[in-house]
Amino acid sequence: MVVVTGREPDSRRPDGAMSSSDAEDDFLEPATPTATQAGHALPLLPQEFPEVVPLNIGGAHFTTRLSTLRRYEDTMLAAMFSGRHYIPTDAEGRYFIDRDGTHFGDVLNFLRSGDLPPRERVRAVYKEAQYYAIGPLLEQLENMQPLKGEKVRQAFLGLMPYYKDHLERIVEIARLRAVQRKARFAKLKVCVFKEEMPITPYECPLLNSLRFERSESDGQLFEHHCEVDVSFGPWEAVADVYDLLHCLVTDLSAQGLIVDHQCIGVCDKHLINHYYCKRPIYEFKITWWKKMSLKSERRGIHVDQSELLCKKGCGYYGNPAWHGFCSKCWREEYHKARQKQIQEDWELAERLQREEEEAFASSQSSQGAQSLTFSKFEEKKTNEKTRKVTTVKKFFSASSRVGSKKEIQEAKAPSPSINRQTSIETDRVSKEFIEFLKTFHKTGQEIYKQTKLFLEAMHYKRDLSIEEQSECTQDFYQNVAERMQTRGKVSPERVEKIMDQIEKYIMTRLYKYVFCPETTDDEKKDLAIQKRIRALHWVTPQMLCVPVNEEIPEVSDMVVKAITDIIEMDSKRVPRDKLACITKCSKHIFNAIKITKNEPASADDFLPTLIYIVLKGNPPRLQSNIQYITRFCNPSRLMTGEDGYYFTNLCCAVAFIEKLDAQSLNLSQEDFDRYMSGQTSPRKQESENWSPDACLGVKQMYKNLDLLSQLNERQERIMNEAKKLEKDLIDWTDGIAKKVQDIVEKCPLEIKPPNQSLAAIDSENVENDKLPPPLQPQVYAG
Numbered sequence: 001m002v003v004v005t006g007r008e009p010d011s012r013r014p015d016g017a018m019s020s021s022d023a024e025d026d027f028l029e030p031a032t033p034t035a036t037q038a039g040h041a042l043p044l045l046p047q048e049f050p051e052v053v054p055l056n057i058g059g060a061h062f063t064t065r066l067s068t069l070r071r072y073e074d075t076m077l078a079a080m081f082s083g084r085h086y087i088p089t090d091a092e093g094r095y096f097i098d099r100d101g102t103h104f105g106d107v108l109n110f111l112r113s114g115d116l117p118p119r120e121r122v123r124a125v126y127k128e129a130q131y132y133a134i135g136p137l138l139e140q141l142e143n144m145q146p147l148k149g150e151k152v153r154q155a156f157l158g159l160m161p162y163y164k165d166h167l168e169r170i171v172e173i174a175r176l177r178a179v180q181r182k183a184r185f186a187k188l189k190v191c192v193f194k195e196e197m198p199i200t201p202y203e204c205p206l207l208n209s210l211r212f213e214r215s216e217s218d219g220q221l222f223e224h225h226c227e228v229d230v231s232f233g234p235w236e237a238v239a240d241v242y243d244l245l246h247c248l249v250t251d252l253s254a255q256g257l258i259v260d261h262q263c264i265g266v267c268d269k270h271l272i273n274h275y276y277c278k279r280p281i282y283e284f285k286i287t288w289w290k291k292m293s294l295k296s297e298r299r300g301i302h303v304d305q306s307e308l309l310c311k312k313g314c315g316y317y318g319n320p321a322w323h324g325f326c327s328k329c330w331r332e333e334y335h336k337a338r339q340k341q342i343q344e345d346w347e348l349a350e351r352l353q354r355e356e357e358e359a360f361a362s363s364q365s366s367q368g369a370q371s372l373t374f375s376k377f378e379e380k381k382t383n384e385k386t387r388k389v390t391t392v393k394k395f396f397s398a399s400s401r402v403g404s405k406k407e408i409q410e411a412k413a414p415s416p417s418i419n420r421q422t423s424i425e426t427d428r429v430s431k432e433f434i435e436f437l438k439t440f441h442k443t444g445q446e447i448y449k450q451t452k453l454f455l456e457a458m459h460y461k462r463d464l465s466i467e468e469q470s471e472c473t474q475d476f477y478q479n480v481a482e483r484m485q486t487r488g489k490v491s492p493e494r495v496e497k498i499m500d501q502i503e504k505y506i507m508t509r510l511y512k513y514v515f516c517p518e519t520t521d522d523e524k525k526d527l528a529i530q531k532r533i534r535a536l537h538w539v540t541p542q543m544l545c546v547p548v549n550e551e552i553p554e555v556s557d558m559v560v561k562a563i564t565d566i567i568e569m570d571s572k573r574v575p576r577d578k579l580a581c582i583t584k585c586s587k588h589i590f591n592a593i594k595i596t597k598n599e600p601a602s603a604d605d606f607l608p609t610l611i612y613i614v615l616k617g618n619p620p621r622l623q624s625n626i627q628y629i630t631r632f633c634n635p636s637r638l639m640t641g642e643d644g645y646y647f648t649n650l651c652c653a654v655a656f657i658e659k660l661d662a663q664s665l666n667l668s669q670e671d672f673d674r675y676m677s678g679q680t681s682p683r684k685q686e687s688e689n690w691s692p693d694a695c696l697g698v699k700q701m702y703k704n705l706d707l708l709s710q711l712n713e714r715q716e717r718i719m720n721e722a723k724k725l726e727k728d729l730i731d732w733t734d735g736i737a738k739k740v741q742d743i744v745e746k747c748p749l750e751i752k753p754p755n756q757s758l759a760a761i762d763s764e765n766v767e768n769d770k771l772p773p774p775l776q777p778q779v780y781a782g
Helices: 076-080 104-113 119-131 135-142 147-158 163-181 216-221 241-254 327-363 370-396 405-411 424-440 442-459 466-486 492-514 522-535 553-571 575-597 603-617 622-632 635-639 641-658 669-677 696-746 766-770
Strands: 052-057 060-065 095-097 185-192 230-232 258-266 270-272 280-287
Touching: 060 104, 104 119, 104 135, 119 135, 119 147, 135 147, 147 241, 163 185, 163 230, 163 241, 163 280, 185 241, 185 258, 241 258, 241 280, 424 442, 424 492, 442 466, 442 492, 466 492, 466 622, 466 635, 492 575, 492 622, 522 622, 522 641, 553 575, 553 603, 575 603, 575 622, 575 635, 575 641, 603 641, 622 641, 635 641
Parallel strands: 052 095, 185 230
Antiparallel strands: 052 060, 185 280, 258 280
């Protein structure tokens, strides 16, 4: 911006310097005079401005009233056009301001009528308002998104100790590693944790909180530094780990860096006794420049690995069936919601009782003929109250406990179901369980006794919902583990082994009753996902960006084994065995990717390949197996370890298949609809693109598929033409019939009575007697 003032230059300031003491001091004379002023001194008289002011803001032309520019006195524009300063003009006489004029129109609209810019231009207009010192506009923009949200974000980051220092450290470490490796990207480990104290899968929190009451001396025992580059946390705020990760990505991206991150597990460092560090560790990939390619890269499937963890930021794996929480946090939230519902039901029951008592008290004053009617009404209300109160009391029944003494005594009575002949597998599992517990002597006897009581109690709780039965089982797992750790002083490793055997024993016996029960919609979900997978039979590995080459014999074998494992999951009865099938399938997938790429597989490679395996295998009763594992598996397996990681990825794969659309496969909506309806199928690999070592059988298979696709298209075309011909024939027949009907209506056919017969033509002729007789035949003798 070039502005010339009529005052004498201040010798104490260098030419062109600007001061921000007030609005008028911001405008100083230029170092050299303009072309219109060359050769003569600058005028000392105030500059006069017309009522309508033409402006040239960096090449953008505007026209406005002088009063609009002077609307707010303490602004830079009001000072510039106050007449006390000289503003140069361009060749057309427009007053020139050396500033980008892209968003000056939004500034003028606010000065004219108070209009604010749309959200996408708020940040740019805010910078213009700062330059022109328009206070009212700044205040209103600060209350709009995204500036208002930025205030909240900065308030949250203000609670983070050394956030800016750690952010700079991430950039510096990434730069040094990229320079050392001479690579365009660098990776580093970052620990992000909200809570300070570590927890274990079986530790019971106080008051449904993740915080624990420990003394300061105990707290020092848990202090340790995870083996990472940078650590963030802990902090006191509602915002969770995902919010801080989003802030890190936002601030790093604002510096022009390409940032990608994924959770690679937890610290899992042993601290003391059975306490382990469970802080989640993330791998940040900082890319310094984008790799250019002549071919357009397909957009692959990417799921942020941090989304696999619990939403509370406890470091354990979450589950879609638990709304993103881990087993521990989900049970806490479930108990809170349940207690709230029970309280509301009790308040409702008490309110109904008070209303009925008031109605009964008021009815005592009425006598006579209405007594009989009211007695019937009172009886009906009493029955209704009894029913509702009974329903409320059911919430307080001991459904989550192992069973009362009365239930245990009743359970000892013989019943046909308990005394039925057990299967061979059940007998085998029972014998193995007893032999396993013999090594623990007294502790093993106590475990066997508790397990038998639990099974007997579950026999009388089959009428409960599957969620309540699941809660009873999870409570039993937690109670047994706590008893072994507190009373039996059993090490965490042996506790895990015992819990696996307990799960195997009880779930083998309960499998028939709790797997895909009729009271749930599991079977309906199974049929829906199977139908969905069959409809997606045309999906190719290239559409999912699967980094697996099935032409390599070893890779093809790995794919077949992975499909076999995921299908075999349905034949297992124990949740742990089903998880083992998922784990074996996942390891085969990682091996196939490693062989194809000649490098270890990443999480972005694993998930698309798992989706492809599920689509290709179409496992039976997939949803029922997932629900069964979620409800009755030992919670520690789903919360940590490779089993929990692979199971969470399988849940994400199923959710992706259910919501798969054209954009996910890099297809147009038209092609996606055609493939889904079966009208056509994707083109196969062309023959000229085959490698010389390709299998002849695979080539012939693709050739046959191409022929079948062409025949299918020809058949569709013939069927469409036949239907069109049939329609044309029907229309032609209807048209002919209509024309005949119109002719008949215009020219109706009249049928006259029949005339006399030919023999009676001369019957009325009176001159018949005068006619000569008819000729008679004559015979001549020869």
